[in-house]
Amino acid sequence: MAYIPKIIKGKVTGTGWPIDGHVLHFSQWDYDNRESWHLYGWEDEDDEAVMLTVHQTETEAGLSLYDTLEDFEKAWKSKEWESQGSFCLPLNQVEVVEVVQEEVADDAREKLLAHGIDLRPRKDSDKGGILCLPLDKNLNGDIQAKHPDWQPMSCPTCGRKCWKPAEADRIQKEQGVQLLCTMCALEAGLVAPYRQSSQPKPGGNRAERRRAKREGRKRH
Ligand SMILES: [Zn+2]
Incomplete structure (x- = not known):
């Protein structure tokens, strides 16, 4: 059986980013020793907050390919945006609301x-x-x-x-x-x-x- 990561819905807290308070999907993989949550997906109603957060973090990290939020938003909405890295949060910034899928070991x-x-x-x-x-x-x-x-x-x-x-x-x-x-x-x-x-x-x-x-x- 192939390896499947743990997938949860979790409420984000304490990041200081627009996603605080939002419930998003996260995955957790054994390769990083279960020490962080990887952003896995989100509902439409959370799209704006995720977009703003990704824009902010990519820009602060010097990874954004877009000069302005407007350009970024245009690319985001037309699905042209591509992740510049995996978006991870430490365990203490995600409050698990629901386990969607338990980890399945290979x-x-x-x-x-x-x-x-x-x-x-x-x-x-x-x-x-x-x-x-x-x-x-x-x-x-x-x-x-x-x-x-x-x-x-x-x-x-x-x-x-x-x-x-x-x-x-x-x-x-x-x-x-x-x-x-x-x-x-x-x-x-x-x-x-x-x-x-x-x-x-x-x-x-x-x-x-x-x-x-x-x-x-x-x-x-
Ligand atoms: Zn031997």
Whole structure:
């Protein structure tokens, strides 16, 4: 099941903007640790207040594409206006009036989060996660001839022999990734392992990965 954020109707308070006192729709996403509300939608009767607020905040942030409120309003009303960023409020400025939709977890993702693994696209600043190590049995031929920078090691979880790319130590040190063999990563339900585009995919070519996946499923 795909991830669905929590959606509420909430009364805005204490922002000092025209939306104060208005009940708007907000969403909350697990990726920002449920620390803020994202403006999600509003009724026609609140449109004016939202427009004035967005104009004010975009202008103050130096993000507005329009010189005057008049131009902004024209673009807003003709639906030409495009958001210059997501509009968020801290939790204490939204009083929950009604929960429209509870958060629905992505099953695979939730399973990984239970293991302390997060699955957003990887950035250099990211911490944690899994680095997937190719298993020796999935690789053909003389590994060290093909990949002189790879080191043999035992998977920390199952002990099977796998190979560690040179990058692994740096990534582990800088980002605190967990090293796991392909099979253990698959068993953890990992669907988006860290990989470098310049290196062969961990676990071999596509056919080999498919086979590994099939075998992984059978084991359950
Ligand atoms: Zn393993």
